[in-house]
Amino acid sequence: MLAMNYRGPFRIRVDRDKPVPKIEHPFDAIVRVTRSLICGSDLHLYHGLVPDTRVGMTFGHEFTGIVEEVGSGVTKLKVGDHVLVPFNIACGSCPFCKQELYGNCHESNPEATAVGGFFGYAHISGGYDGGQAEYVRVPYADVGPTVIPEGLDIEDAALLTDVVPTGYQAAEMAGIRKGDTVVVFGAGPVGIMAARCAWLFGAGRVIIIDHIEYRLEFAKKYAYCEAYNFKEMDDPVMFLKRQTDWFGADVCIDAVGCDAAGSAMQTITGKKLLFQAGAATALHWAINSVKKGGIVSVVGVYGPPFNLIPLGSLMNKGITLRANQASVKRLLPKLIDHVLAGRLNPKGLITHRVPLEEISDAYHIFSAKRDNCIKPLLIPPRANFA
Ligand SMILES: NC(=O)c1ccc[n+]([C@@H]2O[C@H](COP(=O)([O-])OP(=O)(O)OC[C@H]3O[C@@H](n4cnc5c(N)ncnc54)[C@H](O)[C@@H]3O)[C@@H](O)[C@H]2O)c1
Ligand SMILES: [Zn+2]
Numbered sequence: 001m002l003a004m005n006y007r008g009p010f011r012i013r014v015d016r017d018k019p020v021p022k023i024e025h026p027f028d029a030i031v032r033v034t035r036s037l038i039c040g041s042d043l044h045l046y047h048g049l050v051p052d053t054r055v056g057m058t059f060g061h062e063f064t065g066i067v068e069e070v071g072s073g074v075t076k077l078k079v080g081d082h083v084l085v086p087f088n089i090a091c092g093s094c095p096f097c098k099q100e101l102y103g104n105c106h107e108s109n110p111e112a113t114a115v116g117g118f119f120g121y122a123h124i125s126g127g128y129d130g131g132q133a134e135y136v137r138v139p140y141a142d143v144g145p146t147v148i149p150e151g152l153d154i155e156d157a158a159l160l161t162d163v164v165p166t167g168y169q170a171a172e173m174a175g176i177r178k179g180d181t182v183v184v185f186g187a188g189p190v191g192i193m194a195a196r197c198a199w200l201f202g203a204g205r206v207i208i209i210d211h212i213e214y215r216l217e218f219a220k221k222y223a224y225c226e227a228y229n230f231k232e233m234d235d236p237v238m239f240l241k242r243q244t245d246w247f248g249a250d251v252c253i254d255a256v257g258c259d260a261a262g263s264a265m266q267t268i269t270g271k272k273l274l275f276q277a278g279a280a281t282a283l284h285w286a287i288n289s290v291k292k293g294g295i296v297s298v299v300g301v302y303g304p305p306f307n308l309i310p311l312g313s314l315m316n317k318g319i320t321l322r323a324n325q326a327s328v329k330r331l332l333p334k335l336i337d338h339v340l341a342g343r344l345n346p347k348g349l350i351t352h353r354v355p356l357e358e359i360s361d362a363y364h365i366f367s368a369k370r371d372n373c374i375k376p377l378l379i380p381p382r383a384n385f386a
Protein backbone atom coordinates (compact mmCIF):
# COMPACT_ATOMS: atom_id res chain seq x y z
CA MET A 1 0.00 0.00 0.00
CA LEU A 2 0.91 3.66 -0.23
CA ALA A 3 2.09 5.12 3.09
CA MET A 4 3.99 8.06 4.48
CA ASN A 5 7.47 7.01 5.58
CA TYR A 6 9.60 9.01 8.09
CA ARG A 7 13.27 9.07 7.10
CA GLY A 8 14.58 11.48 9.75
CA PRO A 9 14.09 15.18 10.61
CA PHE A 10 12.64 17.14 7.67
CA ARG A 11 12.70 14.02 5.47
CA ILE A 12 9.50 12.35 4.46
CA ARG A 13 8.81 10.13 1.52
CA VAL A 14 6.01 7.98 0.21
CA ASP A 15 6.37 4.23 0.33
CA ARG A 16 4.54 2.41 -2.43
CA ASP A 17 4.96 -1.10 -1.13
CA LYS A 18 4.40 -0.99 2.63
CA PRO A 19 2.59 -4.20 3.62
CA VAL A 20 -1.11 -3.75 4.35
CA PRO A 21 -1.54 -4.14 8.13
CA LYS A 22 -3.12 -7.35 9.44
CA ILE A 23 -5.34 -8.15 12.39
CA GLU A 24 -2.93 -8.87 15.28
CA HIS A 25 -5.40 -9.13 18.15
CA PRO A 26 -9.08 -10.12 18.38
CA PHE A 27 -10.02 -6.49 19.25
CA ASP A 28 -8.35 -5.03 16.12
CA ALA A 29 -9.98 -3.70 12.99
CA ILE A 30 -8.39 -2.84 9.66
CA VAL A 31 -9.62 0.46 8.24
CA ARG A 32 -9.22 1.72 4.68
CA VAL A 33 -8.46 5.42 5.04
CA THR A 34 -10.80 7.86 3.28
CA ARG A 35 -9.31 11.13 4.60
CA SER A 36 -6.41 12.03 6.85
CA LEU A 37 -4.74 15.21 8.02
CA ILE A 38 -1.39 16.56 9.16
CA CYS A 39 -1.35 18.00 12.69
CA GLY A 40 0.94 20.50 14.45
CA SER A 41 1.87 17.51 16.63
CA ASP A 42 3.26 15.79 13.52
CA LEU A 43 5.47 18.83 13.00
CA HIS A 44 7.20 18.18 16.35
CA LEU A 45 8.08 14.73 14.95
CA TYR A 46 9.05 16.18 11.57
CA HIS A 47 11.33 18.70 13.29
CA GLY A 48 13.05 15.92 15.26
CA LEU A 49 11.91 17.21 18.67
CA VAL A 50 10.25 14.05 19.98
CA PRO A 51 12.41 11.30 21.53
CA ASP A 52 12.30 7.83 19.99
CA THR A 53 10.77 8.82 16.68
CA ARG A 54 11.82 5.88 14.53
CA VAL A 55 12.77 5.86 10.88
CA GLY A 56 10.18 3.90 8.89
CA MET A 57 7.19 5.06 10.97
CA THR A 58 3.99 6.11 9.26
CA PHE A 59 2.57 9.18 11.00
CA GLY A 60 -1.03 10.35 11.07
CA HIS A 61 -3.46 10.41 13.97
CA GLU A 62 -6.41 12.18 12.34
CA PHE A 63 -8.32 10.00 9.90
CA THR A 64 -11.60 8.60 8.74
CA GLY A 65 -11.97 5.26 7.02
CA ILE A 66 -14.07 2.29 6.05
CA VAL A 67 -13.87 -0.85 8.15
CA GLU A 68 -12.45 -3.61 5.93
CA GLU A 69 -11.96 -6.38 8.47
CA VAL A 70 -12.62 -6.93 12.17
CA GLY A 71 -11.05 -9.27 14.72
CA SER A 72 -13.05 -12.06 16.33
CA GLY A 73 -13.61 -10.04 19.54
CA VAL A 74 -15.05 -6.91 17.90
CA THR A 75 -18.79 -6.61 18.49
CA LYS A 76 -19.80 -3.01 17.75
CA LEU A 77 -18.10 -2.30 14.43
CA LYS A 78 -18.90 -4.13 11.23
CA VAL A 79 -17.27 -4.37 7.85
CA GLY A 80 -18.39 -1.46 5.66
CA ASP A 81 -18.91 1.03 8.52
CA HIS A 82 -17.50 4.48 7.72
CA VAL A 83 -15.85 5.68 10.92
CA LEU A 84 -13.95 8.60 12.35
CA VAL A 85 -11.09 7.41 14.53
CA PRO A 86 -10.01 9.47 17.58
CA PHE A 87 -6.28 10.09 17.78
CA ASN A 88 -6.09 8.47 21.23
CA ILE A 89 -5.79 4.69 21.34
CA ALA A 90 -7.75 3.73 24.43
CA CYS A 91 -8.62 0.37 25.95
CA GLY A 92 -11.91 1.59 27.40
CA SER A 93 -11.59 -0.39 30.62
CA CYS A 94 -8.51 0.73 32.61
CA PRO A 95 -9.02 3.08 35.61
CA PHE A 96 -8.17 6.13 33.46
CA CYS A 97 -10.43 5.23 30.54
CA LYS A 98 -13.16 4.63 33.13
CA GLN A 99 -12.74 8.29 34.16
CA GLU A 100 -13.03 9.21 30.47
CA LEU A 101 -9.35 10.18 30.40
CA TYR A 102 -9.00 8.46 27.02
CA GLY A 103 -5.78 10.35 26.28
CA ASN A 104 -4.18 8.78 29.35
CA CYS A 105 -5.08 5.12 28.84
CA HIS A 106 -2.86 2.88 30.95
CA GLU A 107 -2.96 -0.12 28.63
CA SER A 108 -2.37 1.14 25.11
CA ASN A 109 1.14 2.49 25.58
CA PRO A 110 3.72 0.17 27.10
CA GLU A 111 6.47 2.83 27.05
CA ALA A 112 5.16 5.52 29.37
CA THR A 113 2.99 6.15 32.37
CA ALA A 114 1.91 9.67 31.38
CA VAL A 115 0.35 9.55 27.97
CA GLY A 116 -1.67 6.77 26.38
CA GLY A 117 -1.16 5.36 22.90
CA PHE A 118 -1.59 7.50 19.77
CA PHE A 119 -1.78 6.57 16.15
CA GLY A 120 1.25 7.43 14.05
CA TYR A 121 3.46 8.91 16.71
CA ALA A 122 6.83 8.23 18.35
CA HIS A 123 7.47 5.04 20.31
CA ILE A 124 7.05 7.01 23.57
CA SER A 125 3.37 6.95 22.68
CA GLY A 126 3.17 3.32 21.69
CA GLY A 127 4.77 3.26 18.24
CA TYR A 128 1.55 2.50 16.33
CA ASP A 129 1.56 3.21 12.59
CA GLY A 130 -0.89 5.93 11.63
CA GLY A 131 -3.39 7.13 9.09
CA GLN A 132 -1.26 8.93 6.51
CA ALA A 133 -1.57 5.70 4.54
CA GLU A 134 -4.15 3.67 2.68
CA TYR A 135 -4.83 1.24 5.54
CA VAL A 136 -4.44 1.35 9.33
CA ARG A 137 -4.67 -1.26 12.05
CA VAL A 138 -7.00 0.11 14.71
CA PRO A 139 -6.61 -1.56 18.14
CA TYR A 140 -9.50 -1.68 20.65
CA ALA A 141 -11.82 -1.18 17.70
CA ASP A 142 -14.97 -1.18 19.82
CA VAL A 143 -13.76 1.79 21.89
CA GLY A 144 -12.54 4.70 19.77
CA PRO A 145 -13.92 4.46 16.22
CA THR A 146 -17.28 6.15 15.85
CA VAL A 147 -19.61 5.62 12.91
CA ILE A 148 -19.93 8.90 11.01
CA PRO A 149 -23.54 9.99 11.51
CA GLU A 150 -25.74 10.70 8.56
CA GLY A 151 -25.49 14.30 7.44
CA LEU A 152 -21.98 14.81 8.81
CA ASP A 153 -19.56 15.90 6.11
CA ILE A 154 -16.49 13.66 5.82
CA GLU A 155 -14.09 16.62 6.16
CA ASP A 156 -15.87 17.73 9.35
CA ALA A 157 -15.66 14.13 10.57
CA ALA A 158 -11.91 14.03 9.95
CA LEU A 159 -11.41 17.18 12.01
CA LEU A 160 -13.48 15.72 14.85
CA THR A 161 -10.68 13.18 15.46
CA ASP A 162 -8.39 15.84 16.96
CA VAL A 163 -8.55 19.58 16.20
CA VAL A 164 -12.15 20.18 17.26
CA PRO A 165 -11.99 18.22 20.54
CA THR A 166 -8.56 19.66 21.33
CA GLY A 167 -9.65 23.25 20.75
CA TYR A 168 -12.85 22.64 22.67
CA GLN A 169 -11.06 20.97 25.58
CA ALA A 170 -8.58 23.87 25.71
CA ALA A 171 -11.51 26.22 26.30
CA GLU A 172 -13.21 23.77 28.68
CA MET A 173 -10.08 23.29 30.84
CA ALA A 174 -9.71 27.07 30.97
CA GLY A 175 -12.87 27.20 33.11
CA ILE A 176 -14.15 30.23 31.18
CA ARG A 177 -16.85 32.17 33.00
CA LYS A 178 -19.34 34.56 31.45
CA GLY A 179 -17.63 37.71 30.23
CA ASP A 180 -14.06 36.46 30.73
CA THR A 181 -11.17 37.75 28.68
CA VAL A 182 -9.48 34.78 27.02
CA VAL A 183 -6.03 34.96 25.45
CA VAL A 184 -5.05 32.15 23.08
CA PHE A 185 -1.38 31.74 22.14
CA GLY A 186 -1.01 30.16 18.70
CA ALA A 187 -3.17 30.78 15.62
CA GLY A 188 -2.72 27.30 14.18
CA PRO A 189 -5.77 25.06 13.66
CA VAL A 190 -5.87 24.16 17.37
CA GLY A 191 -5.58 27.74 18.67
CA ILE A 192 -8.12 29.03 16.15
CA MET A 193 -10.56 26.29 17.19
CA ALA A 194 -9.91 27.07 20.88
CA ALA A 195 -10.67 30.75 20.22
CA ARG A 196 -13.87 29.86 18.42
CA CYS A 197 -14.93 27.47 21.21
CA ALA A 198 -14.18 30.06 23.92
CA TRP A 199 -17.34 31.88 22.81
CA LEU A 200 -19.41 28.71 23.41
CA PHE A 201 -18.35 28.91 27.07
CA GLY A 202 -19.42 32.55 27.41
CA ALA A 203 -16.19 34.47 26.85
CA GLY A 204 -16.63 38.22 26.68
CA ARG A 205 -13.45 38.93 24.78
CA VAL A 206 -11.13 36.61 22.84
CA ILE A 207 -7.61 37.60 21.81
CA ILE A 208 -5.26 35.44 19.73
CA ILE A 209 -1.48 35.90 19.52
CA ASP A 210 0.86 34.62 16.79
CA HIS A 211 3.57 36.03 14.53
CA ILE A 212 2.25 34.84 11.19
CA GLU A 213 0.16 37.54 9.65
CA TYR A 214 -2.01 35.37 7.35
CA ARG A 215 -2.96 33.16 10.29
CA LEU A 216 -3.92 36.17 12.40
CA GLU A 217 -6.11 37.43 9.55
CA PHE A 218 -7.70 33.98 9.18
CA ALA A 219 -8.30 33.71 12.95
CA LYS A 220 -10.03 37.10 13.08
CA LYS A 221 -12.60 35.99 10.52
CA TYR A 222 -12.99 32.36 11.55
CA ALA A 223 -13.05 32.81 15.32
CA TYR A 224 -14.46 36.36 15.51
CA CYS A 225 -11.58 37.38 17.77
CA GLU A 226 -8.98 40.12 18.09
CA ALA A 227 -5.60 39.08 16.70
CA TYR A 228 -2.15 40.52 17.39
CA ASN A 229 1.32 39.87 16.07
CA PHE A 230 3.89 39.36 18.83
CA LYS A 231 6.68 40.38 16.47
CA GLU A 232 5.27 43.90 16.61
CA MET A 233 5.42 44.02 20.42
CA ASP A 234 8.38 44.94 22.62
CA ASP A 235 7.07 42.55 25.22
CA PRO A 236 3.95 40.41 24.67
CA VAL A 237 3.29 40.17 28.41
CA MET A 238 3.27 43.96 28.86
CA PHE A 239 1.13 44.31 25.73
CA LEU A 240 -1.46 41.92 27.14
CA LYS A 241 -1.40 43.56 30.57
CA ARG A 242 -2.09 46.90 28.90
CA GLN A 243 -5.00 45.29 27.03
CA THR A 244 -6.52 43.97 30.27
CA ASP A 245 -6.50 46.94 32.70
CA TRP A 246 -3.08 45.78 33.91
CA PHE A 247 -4.62 42.86 35.82
CA GLY A 248 -4.01 40.29 33.10
CA ALA A 249 -6.35 37.98 31.22
CA ASP A 250 -8.81 35.82 33.12
CA VAL A 251 -7.56 32.78 31.27
CA CYS A 252 -4.69 32.01 28.90
CA ILE A 253 -4.52 29.05 26.55
CA ASP A 254 -1.22 27.65 25.25
CA ALA A 255 -1.98 26.21 21.81
CA VAL A 256 1.65 26.38 20.68
CA GLY A 257 3.69 23.82 22.60
CA CYS A 258 7.35 22.95 22.26
CA ASP A 259 7.93 24.41 18.78
CA ALA A 260 7.38 27.99 19.95
CA ALA A 261 9.19 30.97 18.49
CA GLY A 262 9.71 34.33 20.20
CA SER A 263 12.55 33.83 22.69
CA ALA A 264 16.18 33.37 21.67
CA MET A 265 17.02 31.81 25.03
CA GLN A 266 14.18 29.26 24.80
CA THR A 267 14.95 28.48 21.17
CA ILE A 268 18.65 27.89 21.77
CA THR A 269 18.24 25.77 24.90
CA GLY A 270 15.12 23.92 23.73
CA LYS A 271 15.31 23.56 19.95
CA LYS A 272 19.01 23.79 19.12
CA LEU A 273 20.87 22.31 22.12
CA LEU A 274 17.92 20.19 23.36
CA PHE A 275 18.73 20.95 27.02
CA GLN A 276 14.98 21.17 27.61
CA ALA A 277 11.96 19.63 25.89
CA GLY A 278 11.55 22.29 23.21
CA ALA A 279 10.88 26.00 23.70
CA ALA A 280 8.35 26.85 26.42
CA THR A 281 7.96 30.45 25.24
CA ALA A 282 4.19 30.49 24.87
CA LEU A 283 3.68 28.80 28.23
CA HIS A 284 6.00 31.38 29.79
CA TRP A 285 3.96 34.20 28.29
CA ALA A 286 0.69 32.54 29.33
CA ILE A 287 1.73 32.24 32.98
CA ASN A 288 2.97 35.82 33.06
CA SER A 289 -0.04 37.32 31.22
CA VAL A 290 -2.83 35.68 33.18
CA LYS A 291 -4.21 37.58 36.18
CA LYS A 292 -3.64 36.47 39.76
CA GLY A 293 -5.88 33.52 40.52
CA GLY A 294 -6.39 32.91 36.79
CA ILE A 295 -6.27 29.69 34.82
CA VAL A 296 -3.71 28.60 32.26
CA SER A 297 -4.88 25.80 29.98
CA VAL A 298 -2.22 23.92 28.03
CA VAL A 299 -2.97 21.83 24.96
CA GLY A 300 0.29 22.68 23.17
CA VAL A 301 2.43 19.57 23.36
CA TYR A 302 5.58 19.25 25.48
CA GLY A 303 7.73 16.15 25.79
CA PRO A 304 8.58 14.21 28.93
CA PRO A 305 11.86 16.00 29.91
CA PHE A 306 11.71 19.23 31.91
CA ASN A 307 11.07 22.74 30.59
CA LEU A 308 12.15 26.14 31.85
CA ILE A 309 8.88 27.69 32.98
CA PRO A 310 8.29 30.47 35.55
CA LEU A 311 7.27 28.28 38.45
CA GLY A 312 7.63 31.19 40.90
CA SER A 313 5.00 33.23 39.06
CA LEU A 314 2.72 30.23 38.89
CA MET A 315 3.02 29.69 42.63
CA ASN A 316 2.92 33.28 43.83
CA LYS A 317 0.06 34.35 41.54
CA GLY A 318 -2.11 31.42 42.64
CA ILE A 319 -2.55 30.26 39.07
CA THR A 320 -4.35 27.04 38.22
CA LEU A 321 -2.53 25.14 35.51
CA ARG A 322 -4.56 22.60 33.58
CA ALA A 323 -3.23 20.51 30.74
CA ASN A 324 -3.82 17.31 28.85
CA GLN A 325 -4.08 15.54 25.58
CA ALA A 326 -7.66 15.88 24.39
CA SER A 327 -10.02 13.11 25.42
CA VAL A 328 -11.63 12.82 22.01
CA LYS A 329 -14.17 10.09 22.69
CA ARG A 330 -15.55 11.87 25.78
CA LEU A 331 -16.28 15.01 23.76
CA LEU A 332 -17.52 13.51 20.49
CA PRO A 333 -21.29 13.35 21.15
CA LYS A 334 -21.43 17.02 22.17
CA LEU A 335 -19.16 18.17 19.35
CA ILE A 336 -21.01 16.22 16.66
CA ASP A 337 -24.14 18.09 17.86
CA HIS A 338 -22.37 21.44 17.60
CA VAL A 339 -21.23 20.65 14.06
CA LEU A 340 -24.59 19.31 12.85
CA ALA A 341 -26.31 22.37 14.33
CA GLY A 342 -23.90 24.66 12.48
CA ARG A 343 -22.34 26.16 15.61
CA LEU A 344 -18.92 24.86 14.58
CA ASN A 345 -17.56 24.67 11.06
CA PRO A 346 -14.46 22.46 11.26
CA LYS A 347 -13.85 22.00 7.54
CA GLY A 348 -13.56 25.78 7.21
CA LEU A 349 -10.01 25.29 8.56
CA ILE A 350 -8.92 23.16 5.60
CA THR A 351 -6.90 25.20 3.13
CA HIS A 352 -5.14 22.42 1.19
CA ARG A 353 -6.48 19.18 -0.25
CA VAL A 354 -3.51 17.06 -1.29
CA PRO A 355 -3.20 13.57 -2.80
CA LEU A 356 -1.41 11.23 -0.37
CA GLU A 357 1.32 10.77 -2.99
CA GLU A 358 2.31 14.42 -2.46
CA ILE A 359 2.56 14.22 1.32
CA SER A 360 6.14 15.38 1.49
CA ASP A 361 5.15 18.71 -0.13
CA ALA A 362 2.22 18.97 2.26
CA TYR A 363 4.54 18.59 5.27
CA HIS A 364 6.86 21.21 3.88
CA ILE A 365 4.11 23.75 3.18
CA PHE A 366 2.44 23.23 6.57
CA SER A 367 5.73 23.32 8.49
CA ALA A 368 7.11 26.38 6.70
CA LYS A 369 3.70 28.13 6.95
CA ARG A 370 3.77 28.69 3.18
CA ASP A 371 0.95 29.38 0.78
CA ASN A 372 -1.43 30.62 3.53
CA CYS A 373 -1.69 27.08 4.87
CA ILE A 374 -3.86 26.50 7.92
CA LYS A 375 -4.68 22.78 7.67
CA PRO A 376 -3.77 20.27 4.95
CA LEU A 377 -6.10 17.35 4.19
CA LEU A 378 -4.71 14.20 2.55
CA ILE A 379 -6.68 12.10 0.10
CA PRO A 380 -5.46 8.53 -0.51
CA PRO A 381 -5.87 7.08 -4.02
CA ARG A 382 -8.42 4.48 -2.88
CA ALA A 383 -10.44 6.98 -0.84
CA ASN A 384 -13.66 6.31 -2.68
CA PHE A 385 -16.38 5.92 -0.09
CA ALA A 386 -19.59 6.23 -2.06
N1 LIG B 1 -3.38 18.31 23.58
C1 LIG B 1 -3.76 17.71 22.48
O1 LIG B 1 -4.56 16.78 22.53
C2 LIG B 1 -3.28 18.20 21.15
C3 LIG B 1 -3.92 17.82 19.98
C4 LIG B 1 -3.52 18.39 18.76
C5 LIG B 1 -2.47 19.28 18.75
N2 LIG B 1 -1.84 19.60 19.92
C6 LIG B 1 -0.74 20.56 19.95
O2 LIG B 1 -1.28 21.86 19.81
C7 LIG B 1 -0.26 22.72 19.27
C8 LIG B 1 -0.81 23.47 18.08
O3 LIG B 1 -1.16 22.58 17.03
P1 LIG B 1 -1.50 23.17 15.58
O4 LIG B 1 -1.90 22.02 14.73
O5 LIG B 1 -2.39 24.33 15.70
O6 LIG B 1 0.01 23.61 15.15
P2 LIG B 1 0.61 24.74 14.19
O7 LIG B 1 2.07 24.49 14.12
O8 LIG B 1 -0.15 24.81 12.90
O9 LIG B 1 0.32 26.10 14.98
C9 LIG B 1 1.13 26.61 16.00
C10 LIG B 1 1.10 28.14 15.88
O10 LIG B 1 1.80 28.71 16.99
C11 LIG B 1 2.47 29.87 16.52
N3 LIG B 1 3.50 30.27 17.48
C12 LIG B 1 4.81 29.91 17.55
N4 LIG B 1 5.38 30.48 18.63
C13 LIG B 1 4.42 31.20 19.25
C14 LIG B 1 4.41 32.01 20.43
N5 LIG B 1 5.51 32.14 21.19
N6 LIG B 1 3.25 32.62 20.78
C15 LIG B 1 2.11 32.49 20.02
N7 LIG B 1 2.08 31.73 18.88
C16 LIG B 1 3.22 31.09 18.52
C17 LIG B 1 2.99 29.42 15.17
O11 LIG B 1 3.34 30.53 14.36
C18 LIG B 1 1.79 28.64 14.62
O12 LIG B 1 0.92 29.44 13.86
C19 LIG B 1 0.91 21.81 18.95
O13 LIG B 1 1.83 21.82 20.02
C20 LIG B 1 0.28 20.45 18.86
O14 LIG B 1 1.21 19.43 19.14
C21 LIG B 1 -2.23 19.09 21.09
ZN1 LIG C 1 -2.89 16.11 16.58
Ligand SMILES: [Zn+2]
Nearest residue numbers: 091094097105
Ligand atom coordinates in the same frame (compact mmCIF):
# COMPACT_ATOMS: atom_id res chain seq x y z
ZN1 LIG D 1 -7.48 2.44 29.05
